[in-house]
Amino acid sequence: MCVEREYPAANVFDGRIYVTGGCKESDSSNWMEVYDPETGIWECVLSPEGNSRVHKSAVIDGTIYNMFGNGGLAYKPKEDKWETIGGITYLDLGWPWLSYCVVDNVLYCCCNSDGLKWYDSKRCYWMDLKGLKGLPKFAGYGCVKLADYGGKLAVFWTKYFRASGYKKKRIWCAVIVLERRNNDEEIWGNVEWFDPVLTVPNGFHFVRALAATV
Template sequence: MLVHSMQKTNSKPLPNPKPKPKPKPKPNHISGWFSPCFRPYRIPKSSNYHMVSVSTRKFSHWTWWTCAAIGSTIYTVGKYIYGGISSRVFFLDCRSHTWHEAPSIQMTPKYPLMSVIDGKIYVVEGLNVPDSSDSMKVFDLKKQIWEHLPCPRAEIFGKSYILRSLAIDGKLYLFGDKNMVYKVDENKWDVVGLETRVSWAFSDFSCVIDNIMYNYILSRKLQWYDSKGILWRDLKGLEELPKMPKSCTRVRMVNHGGKIALLWDKKVRGFDSNEKNIWCAVFAVERRSEQEVYGKLEWCEVVLKVPKSCCLLEFLAVDV
């Protein structure tokens, strides 16, 4: 956020005025990892936890990009604002806060979707899948190479689109107008029917912990997916959690070291208030039976105050 300072001066001009310094360029909202509104604005004094900005080396801008966190790094694939679609891949070292370039993906995805299974990144082209020859690539982190993974989606369904990819229990699910699952250990593809209700969860406000998917829904509830019963069940034990937003689009959820971390925004009270608070809550989860999973709230506080024009986009957890 830019802060302009003003200083009183004499009304008479100075005899030898110094040349005016050139104005500093305004920061671009995608030149760093955080949006300008998340640069230090106001942190509540009573909070024990703070959201702070981290300056990183600038890199080329993306109009569409998707991210995946592995260990202490964040990989991103997307396309440029200038120069059309690109196959270049970058990753952020969260320990040194520097961007680096990884081997190119050997395809030019317009709307890439990323998932991580056993130290490998699976990238599939979202929306339209023209054919099966280049629909999916796999990046081996140890070998630092991209490999092709044949996908029979186009052969089985013809022209189709993908809205989301999901990695859970060693399997890669592709959800769209038609659904498929890739079983990594068996190197086998299967068609998934409507009985898999896990497709109802969206990536921004859901996460997977110990092969159990958790999701935030419109009724201000957190639920977990019972794969045996093929249904969603309410997560119990979170009565101390503050009242959450009605809209799930204002909530972000992530697996934070085996615990659930929630991030959401809430407008500051006041008729003419132009600010809102960013809340964060962390709680552990425990499965007590086949039909019951409980959450234990560890802490929940306001971590930052921002202008009301700000919105939450990406929320990733890394090990540093």
């Protein structure tokens, strides 16, 4: 990269990798940079000066959202246009930075208290993901991670494995088929399957869940 960075945010859009924040001394010339795999070249993207730490970042409908503090910056690569996200918005209020993903241009997140939600960008409000028949409740202590699994929502979470004397955990996985209803005002989730998939030491913790195509 053009600039040394520590814990930046990274997103892929239109075949290019956009990296934001994480630099010790950020300014409008180095806060974001982009990598083109076809040319193998990194280039800086001129931007409004942003916070060095980006807590949440995702691509939604062609816009790269970068949230930090009470607000953030949104960038539209095709238009080379920036927008300020000022104050505490509904997007920021319901978007826990540890557990979210984007599926078909819809942002989904998980809160232990409220379960799975999706962000309605038209009404600027968080909505409950309906349906989910048979999906177990997530443990309050467990870390939940989400991933886009080929247009489906993959959910991973942990539970203590009682048979091990609580010395180990089990990683559970569920795959959820998403369906828009009522003129896109509702999204329903049909639980395709769920099962424990791996037993791990008690000290295990999730970093991130990603779906890769080989």
